[in-house]
Amino acid sequence: MNIRILYFARLREEMGIAQEMLDLPENCDVKSLRARLVARGGTSAAAFGQGKAVRVSVNQDLARDDTPVTAGDEVAFFPPVTGG
Amino acid sequence: MQREDFDIGAEIAAFRRADPGIGAIASFIGLVRDVNDGDTVAGMTLEHYPGMTEKALAGIVAEAKARWDIVDALVIHRVGELKPLDQIVLVVVTGAHRRDAFAACEFIMDYLKTQAPFWKKEQTAQGARWVEARASDDQAAERWNKV
Numbered sequence: 001m002n003i004r005i006l007y008f009a010r011l012r013e014e015m016g017i018a019q020e021m022l023d024l025p026e027n028c029d030v031k032s033l034r035a036r037l038v039a040r041g042g043t044s045a046a047a048f049g050q051g052k053a054v055r056v057s058v059n060q061d062l063a064r065d066d067t068p069v070t071a072g073d074e075v076a077f078f079p080p081v082t083g084g
Numbered sequence: 085m086q087r088e089d090f091d092i093g094a095e096i097a098a099f100r101r102a103d104p105g106i107g108a109i110a111s112f113i114g115l116v117r118d119v120n121d122g123d124t125v126a127g128m129t130l131e132h133y134p135g136m137t138e139k140a141l142a143g144i145v146a147e148a149k150a151r152w153d154i155v156d157a158l159v160i161h162r163v164g165e166l167k168p169l170d171q172i173v174l175v176v177v178t179g180a181h182r183r184d185a186f187a188a189c190e191f192i193m194d195y196l197k198t199q200a201p202f203w204k205k206e207q208t209a210q211g212a213r214w215v216e217a218r219a220s221d222d223q224a225a226e227r228w229n230k231v
Contacts, residue, residue, distance in 0.1 A: 009131055009203035010214045053217070060136035062199060076133060076201075080217030083130070083161060083202025084114050084173050084193060 001026060001071035003033075007047075008078035011054065014047035024069065030056050031065040033075065053080050085137055087164040090174055099158045099176050106155055110185035112175045112193050118168035120215065123208040127167045128215075133201035137161070140200045147195070148188040154179035157192060161202065191228050198225040 006019045024033065034054075037044045048054060056063045057076045069075060092113060100106055118125055145157045158176040166172060175192050179185040204215040 006133070008133055008201065009205070057133075057136055057201070060133070060139045062140075076136065078133070078201060079203065079214065081198065081201055082204045082215040082217050083132070083200050084197040 003069060003071070003073045003075055006074065006076040008076060010079045011047055011077050015043055026071075028069040029065065030058065030063050030067045030069060030075070033069055034065075048077075054078070055080055085132060085134070085161055085163055087162065089162070089171055090160050092171075092174060095158065095160065095174060096176055099156070100178060103155065103178070105180060106178045107180050108178070108182040108185040110177045110179075110182065110189040112173075112189055113171055114173040114193075116166050116168050116170045116172055120206060120208075123210065125168060126207045126209075127165060128204050128206040129165055129212075130163045130172070131203045131205065132161075132163050136201050141196065144192055144195045144199065148177070148192050151191070152179070152184040152188040153181075154184050154188045157188060159192065159196065161196075161200070163202070194221070194225040194228060197221045 001024055002021055003024055004019060005022055007015045007017065012018050024036070034048055038048045054077055058067050058069060059074055092111070096109060096111065100109065116128060141159050141161070145159060148154065148157050155178040158174070160174040162172055173196070175189050177185045177189040177192070179188070198221055205212055206215055
């Protein structure tokens with residue numbers, strides 16, 4: 001299944017891209033998606049590495065490790081927010 | 085969300101809609117300071133997540149309206165390039181009485197700071213840097229869970 005991944009702020013700079021499409025197996029969740037990104041190595045591993053504070057949303061709602069990811073979803077990764 | 089500045093008086097006047105049931109208006113204006121973490125700040129860039137920002141702010145306003153007896157709430161947040169003294173954010177809450185209007189206004193700001201997808205990158209003499217989230221903002225938002 002295909003999903004769209006967006007990156008914002010420091011994550012966007014570290015990844016070097018604002019978005020990408022990814023082909024995932026069925027029955028994924030946020031945690032397994034993150035593990036796949038880290039396993040790619042390179043900039044992905046660095047941006048999502050140990051101790052990096054990364055927040056995530058699925059279809060524009062804040063999500064957690066166990067939030068399911070299904071076909072056509074828009075998943076975004078970003079640092080803790082600093083607006084206001 | 086808008087790049088342009090806002091006029092507090094005009095925004096509040098329009099938002100009241102001459103409703104005689106409104107007896108209290110609480111407002112908050114956030115501003116760009118010229119210093120952060122001990123360094124002089126020349127300016128900042130505010131990035132956001134178009135689409136999710138609107139959804140998150142609408143959710144926060146809906147939550148405030150469910151928790152307190154208020155008439156309505158307005159949130160204006162700027163994005164793009166900002167300089168010290170510039171206005172960043174405006175929250176306006178209208179209601180019959182001040183108590184709920186004050187509480188809802190503070191709640192909206194606390195949740196905006198921890199849940200709405202905005203990121204600040206500030207320019208200092210040492211170069212540009214992303215502003216780090218503060219634990220005190222998380223604590224400020226968490227206290228509303230006990231209400």
